[in-house]
Amino acid sequence: MAGDFSTAVLNEDDPALVRDAAPAYLLMMDALLVHHDQVSLWLAAANLNSAYAAAFVDDPARKLLMTEKALNYAVRAACGQDKNLCTVRQMPADDLTKRLRVMDQSQLPLLMTLGSVWAGWIQARSSDWNAVADLPKVQVLMERIIAVDSGYDEGEAHLYLGGIETLLPAALGGRQVEGEAHLRQAFALSHGHDLMAWVVLARQVARARYDRPMHDSLLKQVLAADPHAPGWTLKNYLAQQQARELLKSADDYF
The missing domain is CATH 1.25.40.920 (TRAP transporter T-component)
Structure with a gap:
């Protein structure tokens, strides 16, 4: 049940x-x-x-x-x-x-x-x-999942590792390049269903780089996507909600 x-x-x-x-x-x-x-x-x-x-x-x-x-x-x-x-x-x-x-x-x-x-x-x-x-x-838990099966749960461990690696900008010790790779892998392993990967990429990578075109492009892709997919629908509706909020605040940030 x-x-x-x-x-x-x-x-x-x-x-x-x-x-x-x-x-x-x-x-x-x-x-x-x-x-x-x-x-x-x-x-x-x-x-x-x-x-x-x-x-x-x-x-x-x-x-x-x-x-x-x-x-x-x-x-x-x-x-x-x-x-x-x-x-x-x-x-x-x-x-x-x-x-x-x-x-x-x-x-x-x-x-x-x-x-x-x-x-x-x-x-x-x-x-x-x-x-x-x-x-x-949390990082070592996710790293062990990837070591055993990188595609487990449609790559969800990559989403968490991407979020951890990009939590800080590179100047403060963040690993932006590695984190971006994890986020892109999460999106790929989910067959394009994990819209939250693009939201995190926009919020923690594009904003850290002050890359407005990348930021807006990712979020517009999230909003244009069909959120319906087995196991992803609710998560994607929430990702789209966050995408709208990030786009709304973009003028103030950039």
Whole structure:
């Protein structure tokens, strides 16, 4: 049931419907987890709480609560699948890298959920340098996914790595060239469905370069694209929403 609901959410082209309907399902998931200690349920609950917080929660305090809950659920799933990951939040990035070397294809769903939910947790605390210091852990999780299967989940790990690499301009230590390559790979591996890759490329690369033609071209491509694609529809509607906001603010930025 959790998988069916997640699929329905991802294929929904009415974000307002998801915003209004999902809270009841999130409460039901919490109730199920009281009596069903299953890795698959912890993963589903982590993903849904994180996605809902990122897409629909504007109140900072509420976003902090939901992303903390999502990360706790993801860690619970990780611990249930591999006892070595029970203390992953306290683990140095180098130690995590060593743990991940034994992870294979069967564990990629866990790594993707843990990494993406952790990224959402950090984003909700972007002004807290203690939280931002966890970014290297997200990075090694995504790097392990790519090492095992670069095309897993239609290249979603490349989107996260591209976002991490381009978070800072080159002058401050960002790796713009490498990040751009990851974002373009994410778009290619999704068969052109991952419109968020172009949004991140415009926001974090084109703006860092003060390249207005590149910026506007990417965002206009996002807005001109058909957002409907299995597993991508809701994400693409949200990407188009962000694209409109970036274009609206472009005159002030450039």
